[in-house]
Amino acid sequence: MTGDAGRGRPNIIVFLSDDQGPWALGAAGNPEIRTPVLDALAARGARAGRFFCTSPVCSPARASLLTGRIPSAHGVHDYLDGPHAGPESVDHLDGVPAFTDALADAGYRLGLSGKWHLGASDVPRRGFVHWYALHGGGSPYHDAPMYRGSTPETATGYLTDAIADDAIAFLEAEAREPDPFFLAVNFTAPHKPFAGQHPDEFTELYRDCAFESCPQEEPHPWLQHLHGGPIGGEPDAREALIGYFAAVTAMDAAIGRVLDRLGGLGLAQDTIVVFLSDNGFNAGHHGIWGKGNGTFPMNMYDESVMVPFIVAAPGRVAEGLVVDDLLSAYDFPATLLELAGLDGSAFESGPGRSFAARLGSAADGRAPEDRAVVVHSEYGPVRMIRTHGRKYVHRFPYGPHEFYDLEADPGERVNLVDDPGRGAEVQALRHRMHGWFAEHAERALDGAVLPVFGAGQLAPLGDDPLSAFAAPGWDGAGPAAV
Incomplete structure (x- = not known):
């Protein structure tokens, strides 16, 4: 789509990272981590300084980003650990309206590159003309199991680059189409595993890092362990930090390649670009490695429940803006739709409210709502x-x-x-x-x-809600937290 005046609707790219703490971004004030592409994106757009996930674990957080509903209204309460594909797998959001449905109804062509983790990873959802989905919720960064449509394949090479390559291929194909596109680029970075997973060019950047931004505090009394280390970390904390930081920087470079190709295709001025994470992460903060389920009882520290959030859209979002409001994932669908010039009111029937006006949006000229902070x-x-x-x-x-x-x-x-x-x-x-x-x-x-x-959710809630959840197994026999 070349963005001529007759179309009137912007393209949309949403980059979603996995387990990125709000502190793990140069633009947010971390002088140690290297994120030049995201820092530049924040400089030409708006950054939310306090954006919260609805739940500090991936599947419920992602479900809320799509639907604007809280976990107690969409029914996904933990990371999904049941069958991820095949006849026994189910769509956990079946029948729940998502903002992608609204985009499809408005004529958008939808694409996914990367992690889905909401069940039935081998079933493209409505409106998706492109579907390249990770099999489950996590994997090593090499030889990852993927689905292209409903066909299984293996992502050879480094997974972050494979996801970016697929996203670029989607952009190149869509540049020839008359309709606007939406593309979800869902990285697995910087989710564990950490050590020994990432290209040397990125790990070497942090070999001598002091990691003052991640002080390794005394273990929290509620810290959970798995396979000889913290459930969200690894036995060697320094190597894990090197891997975590390298994963973020490698992802930043991959995002740069996608945005460069977007510009090369002449689409940058007509595209809303969003970057955020599903949930936060503690990398030693409070003596925790992991997010909400890094401890039991589960924690709600800001490092777990806050995430980075950046949006850039020429003519729609002010440049260099930092929004200090308390914002949430349940606000995201209505906001994104308003930025695109669409009616997002269907996603404001619950707690979510569009904050597009606070981004300098001229979508409909509304003044910012006087909402409870x-x-x-x-x-x-x-x-x-x-x-x-x-x-x-x-x-x-x-x-x-x-x-x-x-x-x-x-x-x-x-x-x-x-x-x-x-x-x-x-x-x-x-x-x-x-x-x-x-x-x-x-x-x-x-x-x-x-x-x-x-410890994981096995199935949708039914007549016996107890059966939907895995038994806790932090002694090393249970599932890894994703």
Whole structure:
């Protein structure tokens, strides 16, 4: 699509990383990690400084990005560990409207390159004319199992580059088409495995790095272990850090190749480009390696529930803007559709609201909404409410609960939930949180009463919700967290 005036709709590319902490970006203030392409994207677009996932683990977070619904309204509560393809695998979002459906209805041609991890990876979804999907939720970075449409194949070479190569091929094909395109480029980087997985040109950049941005603190008392190391890490923390940082930089370079080809095809001025991650990640922060299920009970530290977010769109998004609002994945579908000039109101029937106007968008001239500055996340029986200055974490049925004064304690070091002087604040946040979930959760899909251990979800919720979840197995016999 050449973007002539008769078409009127921009192309869209969404780059999604896997397990990238909000700190793992040069533009976010990390002087050690090298992300020149993403830093440049932020400079010519807008970056959200506090963007939250709806759940600090991949499958529910990705489901919310697609649907604008919280896990307790779409029914995916943990990473999916059931059959990923074949006749026994199911689409966990079957019947749940996604923003990709709205794009297909508007005449967009849809493409996927990379990780899906929402069941039935071998079944292209509605509107997708291109489908190159990872078999499951994770894999080594070489010889990864993929599906091209419904046909299995192996991604030879380095997986990050294979995903980028496939995305470039899609762009080259779509440049000849009259209709606009949407492309999801879903990397597995920087998800583990870390050590020995990435090209030398990237690992050598960090061989002598001090990693002051990732201090290796004393292990958290709730830290979970698997195969001799933290469940989200590896036994050699320094080699894991080298691999994690190398994975991010290699992904940054791959994104650069995709964007260069976009420009070479004459499409850059007519394309909305988004970069974000599914969930956050602790790389030693708080003594944790991993995200929400790096600990049991599952944690809601900002490193786990915040992600980087960048969007650039010439004429639609202001350049060099940093938005400090508290924003969430459930806001994403309505925002993206508004930026594209489409009606996203169907994705505002729940908690999500478009924040396009806060990006300098001229999509419809609306003034920014005066919305409550609060976000929520959940992970099964663990729920969070966060304002600019406070955070409350509630664990059904018995706790432990947490309350942090983020103005005095931005690092979430001192749990004040039992401080008598804070009782009124705790009670107010707890009441507000319970009311919000009562409004937006669906009773049959409510995670507060489900046995979510962070050990995987096997099937959609049914008559027996207990059967949908894997038993916890952090002794090394259970599934790896993805």
